[in-house]
Amino acid sequence: MTTEDDRHRPSAGKAFVVLASVFALLFGAVVALLAFDQYRVLAAATRLQHETVPEIIRYQRLARNLDQLNHEGERFFSSHSAEERQQALFLVMLVASHPSILEHPQAAAMARDTENYLGEINQLAARDPSALRARYPEWQRISQRMHLLVDDISVEGANLATADLDDMAGTMRTARFKLLGALALVGGFILLLIALLRQHLIRPLQRIDHALSSLDVEQPAPQFPDASLAEIHAVEEATGRLHKAMISNEAARRELELLANRDGLTGLINRRHFMVGAEAEIRRAQRYGRPIAVALGDLDSFKRLNDTHGHGAGDVVLRTFAALLTDSVRQSDLICRYGGEEFAFLFPESSVEQAHILVELFRQRFAEHDIRLPDGVLVRVTLSIGLADASHCPLEIALQRADYALYEAKRLGRNRIVVAAEAD
Amino acid sequence: MNSLRALVLIAALFSGLLQAAELKVAVLVQDPAQISMQGKLIPSSTPGADLVAVTDELAREICRRIHAHCAFYYVRLAEILPGVEAGRFDLGFGNFLRAPEREKRVAFSDALFRSSSRLIGTPANVRAYTTKLAQPVNLANLRGARVAALDGSRQQAYLDRNASERALTVVATSTTAEALDLLRNDSADFALLPIRTGYALISRDKAQRFVFVGPAVTAHGLGDTAHIVLEKQNNALRRAANKAIAEIKADGTFQRIMYRHFPVFLD
DSSP: OOOHHHHTSOOHHHHHHHHHHHHHHHHHHHHHHHHHHHHHHHHHHHHIIIIIHHHHHHHHHHHHHHHHHHHHHHHHHHOSSHHHHHHHHHHHHHHHTSHHHHTSHHHHHHHHHHHHHHHHHHHHHHHOTTHHHHHHHHHHHHHHHHHHHHHHHHHHHHHHHHHHHHHHHHHHHHHHHHHHHHHHHHHHHHHHHHHHHIIIIIHHHHHHHHHHHTOOTTSOOOOOOOOSSHHHHHHHHHHHHHHHHHHHHHHHHHHHHHHHHBOTTTOSBOHHHHHHHHHHHHHHHHHHTOOEEEEEEEETTHHHHHHHHOHHHHHHHHHHHHHHHHHHSOTTOEEEEEETTEEEEEEETOOHHHHHHHHHHHHHHHHTOOEEOTTSOEEOOOEEEEEEEOSSSOHHHHHHHHHHHHHHHHHTTSSSEEEOOOOO | OHHHHHHHHHHHHHHTGGGGOEEEEEEEOSSHHHHHHTTSOOOTTSTTHHHHHHHHHHHHHHHHHTTOEEEEEEEOHHHHHHHHHHTSOSEEEEEEEOOHHHHHHSEEOSOOEEEOEEEEEOHHHHHHHHHHHTSOOOTTTOOSOEEEEETTSHHHHHHHHHTTTTTOEEEEESSHHHHHHHHHTTSOSEEEEEHHHHHHHHHTOTTOOOEEEEEEEOTTTTSEEEEEEEOTTOHHHHHHHHHHHHHHHHSSHHHHHHHHHOSOOOO
């Protein structure tokens, strides 16, 4: 049954969906961040492979070409003839014309200056060969500058990789932190999930389990703290209803048991129930060596009463007899309607003599008791009783002996008690 | 028809039958005399013989690398690109610079090397034009001159574009050697040639009549990477040629070929 309160209570399914959604969103966000870092690393690696490395190679080639230019300039000064010098100059011009040098402003300027300088020296040397020696120190300075430029270009080229590698390393470091963050997030979420499961699911279930285990009609209904999940609350409510049903069932069971064990007319216990209880009492008495006695009683001339005043009168007599009997015997004594107008007695902790005193008192009391029949007539009914010791024999035997004694009481004139002879 | 040839070539490449395929390879000559020699050893005395030898060796090495049997044809520059476009040649070795109009007609291999262009002239003409222009002569300020260039080259295209504005007379020649002949004969004042070609020609001129004029130029399509040209649809052959180029650069074959004919290797 769903109450208004239950409708405001979240269900476990919804709570799980919300938690899973939050986790998926958070985890997805972290994965997206990591994927972005991975993309950046891949982009940097691709850039390194397809742009930076070719650019570095280009720088290295430029440095090598400048070295070649320097080398040819040196060869120009070490030439032994004008023709050799001219060939060296042509090579200088060829190298200086290479696109790798032309597209680098510093290298292009250096190559142009070198070419012009050597061209000028070539013309001077054609007129005065000693000019070569005189201008050589100046060439050495130019050559030195060219070497420095080669070094700069080499370093500049190598530095290109540094930026990309730094970028990659930075991204990887960031990715590592994000990964650690993701792990912490997952760990934290799992801890939170465990805590929530414990608080809202496991502990309530444990409480329910404990309540169900100790559910008893003799105990009060189990009480639960207010559950946050609708399903748990429903089970707790069901547990309470179960307890109520148990109490109700127990009451019904007891009533049925009472009905099954009692005689409907007199309210005394019936023969079957008497036999079960008497058997147990006799076993107990015999086990502990205690005295116990049984008796069978029969209303005298009951058939004639029925024939004279009708069965309704007989029922009144029987009910009156039972009421008086119940009022007269001890609580521990068992009395049943054995059949028709015959009654059986069991006297625990009583010898035949003690039992005799009891039944004698009752016999007298009943014999003197006026019973008003439905037709208004007052009658008195007497009782014959057979009494037997049961402390040394089975119930059936004891009853059989009591029955013989009853028969003897009837034979001797009724309204008397006959004690059965001791067993052989 | 071209598509059919391309399909046959692709199938041959994939089935290993390219060994049996015969490719027609055009090799650029530098002098008209070299055309008539067709496959025979070109004397080193002929102008630009080193350049032809480099191109020839390079072409043969690439043919070996792509497992093709090649037939070589020694032709002028102006014949190569139309020949490849028309399917008369499968590969064209002429150190072609990329240009949009060329890209529409043929395919280009990966780069072989880098090149620039430079004016060549006689010292007398340099002096004359320096006086005439009142400044050192270079390609950018050259006006009113007769300039020779190889027919079908990017240099000729550049000169043609600027001819009217700068009163230049463009003299197209079928070979580079003829361009230098024009300078010798005073039929041209300057020649605009690829730097490597210019170097090969003027460094071998015993009389040393020519000099480089002004700085080298790479702008305006006059310099960049040099390539082999191929039929536009022939992707399989282009891939095979590119693979061969990468291999000969990686294993040093390309550098060794260059060093055999030039004192320096510039990449």
